[in-house]
Amino acid sequence: QSVLTQPPSVSATPGQNVTISCSGRSSNIGNNYVSWYQQFPGTAPQLLIYENDKRPSVIPDRFSGSKSGTSATLGITGLQTGDEADYYCGTWDSSLSAGVFGGGTKLTVL
Amino acid sequence: EVQLVESGGGLVQPGGSLRLSCAASGLIFSDFGMSWVRQFPGKGLEWVANIKKDGSEKYYVGSVKGRFTISRDNAKNSLYLQMNNLRAEDTALYYCARGAKSFAYWGLGTLVTVSS
Numbered sequence: 001q002s003v004l005t006q007p008p009s010v011s012a013t014p015g016q017n018v019t020i021s022c023s024g025r026s027s028n029i030g031n032n033y034v035s036w037y038q039q040f041p042g043t044a045p046q047l048l049i050y051e052n053d054k055r056p057s058v059i060p061d062r063f064s065g066s067k068s069g070t071s072a073t074l075g076i077t078g079l080q081t082g083d084e085a086d087y088y089c090g091t092w093d094s095s096l097s098a099g100v101f102g103g104g105t106k107l108t109v110l
Numbered sequence: 111e112v113q114l115v116e117s118g119g120g121l122v123q124p125g126g127s128l129r130l131s132c133a134a135s136g137l138i139f140s141d142f143g144m145s146w147v148r149q150f151p152g153k154g155l156e157w158v159a160n161i162k163k164d165g166s167e168k169y170y171v172g173s174v175k176g177r178f179t180i181s182r183d184n185a186k187n188s189l190y191l192q193m194n195n196l197r198a199e200d201t202a203l204y205y206c207a208r209g210a211k212s213f214a215y216w217g218l219g220t221l222v223t224v225s226s
Contacts, residue, residue: 002154035212037155044205044216045147045155056214088155092211098171099145099157099211 003028004089006102012079013110020074020105022089028100032092034072036065039086039104048087049074076107084109112136112215114206119220126196130220132189132206140164140184143210146191148202149219156202159191160210173199196224 005023012018022034034052037045047056049065052072064075072089089102118130130146145160159170159180168180179192189206201224207213 033212037213044218045213046216047212047214050212050214090155090157090212096172097169099147099160099169101155101157104154 002103003093003096003100004091004102006087006089006105008103009106009108011108011110014079014081016079017075017077018079018107019076020087020089020107022072022074022102024070024072024091024100026070027095028070028091028093029067029072030070031094034065034067034089034091036063036072036074037088037090039088045088079109081109083107112208114208114215114217116204116206116217116220119204119222121223121225122196123226124197124224126224127192127194128196128222130191130193130204130206130222132217134187134189134206134208137208137215139182139187142208144180144182144189145207145210145213146180146189147205147207147213147216148200148222149205150202158204161189162210193222196222198224200224 036049038048039045052067053065062077066073087105093100113135115133146158161168161180177195181190203219205219206217208215
Protein backbone atom coordinates (compact mmCIF):
# COMPACT_ATOMS: atom_id res chain seq x y z
CA GLN A 1 0.00 0.00 0.00
CA SER A 2 1.60 3.25 -1.16
CA VAL A 3 1.56 6.38 0.98
CA LEU A 4 0.31 8.41 -1.98
CA THR A 5 -2.78 7.24 -3.86
CA GLN A 6 -2.98 7.22 -7.65
CA PRO A 7 -5.51 5.54 -9.94
CA PRO A 8 -3.99 2.31 -11.27
CA SER A 9 -4.88 3.15 -14.84
CA VAL A 10 -6.32 5.81 -17.12
CA SER A 11 -7.03 5.68 -20.81
CA ALA A 12 -7.86 8.14 -23.55
CA THR A 13 -7.61 8.52 -27.29
CA PRO A 14 -4.99 10.51 -29.22
CA GLY A 15 -5.62 14.22 -29.11
CA GLN A 16 -7.64 14.12 -25.91
CA ASN A 17 -6.60 15.61 -22.60
CA VAL A 18 -6.13 13.54 -19.47
CA THR A 19 -5.43 14.13 -15.79
CA ILE A 20 -3.83 11.82 -13.23
CA SER A 21 -4.51 12.44 -9.56
CA CYS A 22 -2.26 11.91 -6.57
CA SER A 23 -3.74 12.05 -3.10
CA GLY A 24 -1.85 12.30 0.17
CA ARG A 25 -2.00 14.02 3.51
CA SER A 26 -0.74 17.12 5.25
CA SER A 27 2.57 15.52 6.23
CA ASN A 28 3.48 14.85 2.61
CA ILE A 29 1.72 16.63 -0.25
CA GLY A 30 0.18 19.21 2.04
CA ASN A 31 3.54 20.62 3.13
CA ASN A 32 6.06 19.54 0.53
CA TYR A 33 6.70 19.92 -3.18
CA VAL A 34 5.37 17.26 -5.51
CA SER A 35 7.24 15.77 -8.47
CA TRP A 36 5.97 13.64 -11.32
CA TYR A 37 7.88 10.98 -13.26
CA GLN A 38 7.27 9.18 -16.54
CA GLN A 39 8.55 5.65 -17.04
CA PHE A 40 8.52 3.60 -20.22
CA PRO A 41 8.88 -0.19 -19.95
CA GLY A 42 12.46 -1.28 -19.37
CA THR A 43 13.77 2.24 -18.84
CA ALA A 44 14.56 4.48 -15.90
CA PRO A 45 12.00 7.06 -14.74
CA GLN A 46 12.27 10.59 -16.12
CA LEU A 47 11.40 13.77 -14.23
CA LEU A 48 8.37 15.48 -15.77
CA ILE A 49 7.36 18.02 -13.14
CA TYR A 50 9.12 19.32 -10.04
CA GLU A 51 8.12 21.77 -7.30
CA ASN A 52 4.44 21.08 -8.04
CA ASP A 53 4.24 22.82 -11.41
CA LYS A 54 7.69 23.39 -12.91
CA ARG A 55 8.87 21.61 -16.05
CA PRO A 56 12.47 20.75 -16.91
CA SER A 57 13.41 22.50 -20.16
CA VAL A 58 13.29 19.25 -22.16
CA ILE A 59 9.70 18.47 -21.19
CA PRO A 60 7.05 19.80 -23.62
CA ASP A 61 4.40 22.19 -22.32
CA ARG A 62 1.70 19.57 -22.99
CA PHE A 63 2.62 18.34 -19.51
CA SER A 64 1.55 20.39 -16.49
CA GLY A 65 1.33 19.95 -12.74
CA SER A 66 -0.78 21.49 -10.02
CA LYS A 67 -1.35 21.07 -6.32
CA SER A 68 -4.22 21.92 -4.03
CA GLY A 69 -4.20 21.04 -0.36
CA THR A 70 -3.26 17.39 0.00
CA SER A 71 -3.74 16.46 -3.66
CA ALA A 72 -1.76 16.96 -6.82
CA THR A 73 -2.63 16.53 -10.47
CA LEU A 74 -0.66 15.82 -13.61
CA GLY A 75 -2.27 17.07 -16.79
CA ILE A 76 -1.42 15.99 -20.31
CA THR A 77 -2.96 17.78 -23.28
CA GLY A 78 -3.07 16.62 -26.89
CA LEU A 79 -2.34 12.99 -26.03
CA GLN A 80 0.05 11.14 -28.31
CA THR A 81 0.61 7.41 -28.61
CA GLY A 82 4.15 8.05 -27.38
CA ASP A 83 2.75 9.23 -24.04
CA GLU A 84 1.72 5.68 -23.19
CA ALA A 85 3.74 4.96 -20.04
CA ASP A 86 3.59 4.65 -16.27
CA TYR A 87 3.36 7.88 -14.29
CA TYR A 88 4.38 8.30 -10.65
CA CYS A 89 3.96 11.14 -8.20
CA GLY A 90 6.47 11.60 -5.42
CA THR A 91 7.16 13.89 -2.51
CA TRP A 92 8.73 14.04 0.95
CA ASP A 93 6.83 12.98 4.04
CA SER A 94 7.80 15.16 6.99
CA SER A 95 6.33 12.77 9.56
CA LEU A 96 8.14 9.74 8.18
CA SER A 97 11.28 11.74 7.28
CA ALA A 98 11.26 9.71 4.10
CA GLY A 99 10.54 10.04 0.43
CA VAL A 100 7.26 8.59 -0.77
CA PHE A 101 5.82 7.66 -4.14
CA GLY A 102 2.38 6.88 -5.46
CA GLY A 103 1.69 3.38 -6.72
CA GLY A 104 1.85 4.55 -10.31
CA THR A 105 -0.73 5.07 -13.04
CA LYS A 106 -0.60 3.25 -16.34
CA LEU A 107 -1.68 5.55 -19.14
CA THR A 108 -3.10 3.81 -22.19
CA VAL A 109 -3.58 5.79 -25.37
CA LEU A 110 -6.14 3.86 -27.36
CA GLU B 111 25.74 15.45 -19.86
CA VAL B 112 24.89 14.04 -16.46
CA GLN B 113 25.59 10.34 -16.14
CA LEU B 114 24.92 8.09 -13.18
CA VAL B 115 26.21 4.53 -13.45
CA GLU B 116 25.28 1.96 -10.83
CA SER B 117 27.20 -1.23 -10.14
CA GLY B 118 27.52 -3.91 -7.51
CA GLY B 119 24.21 -5.72 -7.87
CA GLY B 120 23.92 -9.47 -8.15
CA LEU B 121 22.55 -12.64 -6.62
CA VAL B 122 22.98 -13.00 -2.87
CA GLN B 123 21.60 -15.39 -0.29
CA PRO B 124 19.22 -14.20 2.43
CA GLY B 125 21.23 -12.71 5.26
CA GLY B 126 24.04 -11.75 2.92
CA SER B 127 25.51 -8.36 2.05
CA LEU B 128 26.12 -6.27 -1.03
CA ARG B 129 27.62 -2.85 -1.63
CA LEU B 130 26.15 -0.82 -4.45
CA SER B 131 28.12 1.99 -6.06
CA CYS B 132 27.05 4.89 -8.26
CA ALA B 133 29.64 6.75 -10.33
CA ALA B 134 28.56 10.27 -11.23
CA SER B 135 29.85 12.46 -14.04
CA GLY B 136 28.78 15.63 -15.82
CA LEU B 137 27.79 17.42 -12.63
CA ILE B 138 29.40 19.01 -9.62
CA PHE B 139 28.66 16.03 -7.42
CA SER B 140 29.31 17.84 -4.14
CA ASP B 141 26.56 20.37 -4.97
CA PHE B 142 23.73 17.83 -4.78
CA GLY B 143 21.96 15.58 -2.38
CA MET B 144 21.68 12.05 -3.72
CA SER B 145 19.25 9.18 -3.33
CA TRP B 146 18.72 5.49 -3.90
CA VAL B 147 15.33 4.44 -5.26
CA ARG B 148 14.31 0.84 -5.93
CA GLN B 149 11.72 -0.79 -8.12
CA PHE B 150 10.33 -4.19 -7.27
CA PRO B 151 9.86 -6.60 -10.20
CA GLY B 152 6.89 -5.52 -12.25
CA LYS B 153 5.88 -2.97 -9.64
CA GLY B 154 6.21 0.60 -8.53
CA LEU B 155 8.96 2.77 -7.13
CA GLU B 156 10.14 2.89 -3.53
CA TRP B 157 12.45 5.55 -2.19
CA VAL B 158 15.21 3.86 -0.15
CA ALA B 159 17.55 6.49 1.25
CA ASN B 160 19.06 9.90 0.70
CA ILE B 161 22.13 11.80 1.80
CA LYS B 162 22.80 15.52 1.91
CA LYS B 163 25.48 17.00 -0.32
CA ASP B 164 28.06 17.07 2.44
CA GLY B 165 26.99 13.73 3.91
CA SER B 166 25.88 15.37 7.15
CA GLU B 167 22.35 13.95 7.12
CA LYS B 168 20.98 10.63 5.96
CA TYR B 169 17.44 9.29 5.87
CA TYR B 170 16.06 5.81 5.22
CA VAL B 171 12.76 4.10 4.48
CA GLY B 172 11.59 2.20 7.54
CA SER B 173 12.04 -1.27 6.08
CA VAL B 174 15.80 -0.83 5.62
CA LYS B 175 16.72 1.11 8.76
CA GLY B 176 19.49 -0.62 10.65
CA ARG B 177 20.35 -2.80 7.65
CA PHE B 178 21.31 -0.35 4.87
CA THR B 179 23.81 2.51 5.03
CA ILE B 180 24.08 5.27 2.45
CA SER B 181 27.38 7.10 2.04
CA ARG B 182 29.25 9.21 -0.46
CA ASP B 183 32.76 10.19 -1.43
CA ASN B 184 32.70 13.63 -3.02
CA ALA B 185 36.38 13.37 -4.00
CA LYS B 186 35.50 10.31 -6.09
CA ASN B 187 32.11 11.57 -7.32
CA SER B 188 30.59 8.40 -5.94
CA LEU B 189 27.53 7.31 -3.99
CA TYR B 190 27.26 4.02 -2.12
CA LEU B 191 24.65 1.80 -0.51
CA GLN B 192 25.88 -0.86 1.91
CA MET B 193 23.16 -3.48 2.27
CA ASN B 194 23.42 -6.00 5.09
CA ASN B 195 21.13 -8.78 6.30
CA LEU B 196 19.41 -8.86 2.94
CA ARG B 197 15.93 -10.33 2.66
CA ALA B 198 13.97 -11.76 -0.26
CA GLU B 199 11.79 -8.66 -0.20
CA ASP B 200 14.83 -6.50 -1.00
CA THR B 201 14.92 -8.04 -4.48
CA ALA B 202 14.61 -5.08 -6.83
CA LEU B 203 16.27 -2.87 -9.40
CA TYR B 204 18.19 -0.20 -7.50
CA TYR B 205 18.51 3.25 -9.05
CA CYS B 206 20.88 6.02 -8.11
CA ALA B 207 19.25 9.44 -8.53
CA ARG B 208 20.40 13.04 -8.29
CA GLY B 209 18.52 14.92 -5.64
CA ALA B 210 17.35 14.36 -2.09
CA LYS B 211 13.61 14.89 -2.54
CA SER B 212 13.11 15.33 -6.30
CA PHE B 213 15.08 13.29 -8.79
CA ALA B 214 16.19 15.08 -11.93
CA TYR B 215 18.57 12.40 -13.18
CA TRP B 216 18.53 8.63 -12.81
CA GLY B 217 20.97 5.87 -13.61
CA LEU B 218 19.97 2.72 -15.47
CA GLY B 219 19.88 0.71 -12.26
CA THR B 220 21.58 -2.38 -10.88
CA LEU B 221 19.62 -5.54 -10.12
CA VAL B 222 19.75 -7.09 -6.68
CA THR B 223 18.31 -10.59 -6.29
CA VAL B 224 18.07 -12.13 -2.83
CA SER B 225 17.42 -15.85 -3.08
CA SER B 226 18.72 -19.15 -1.79
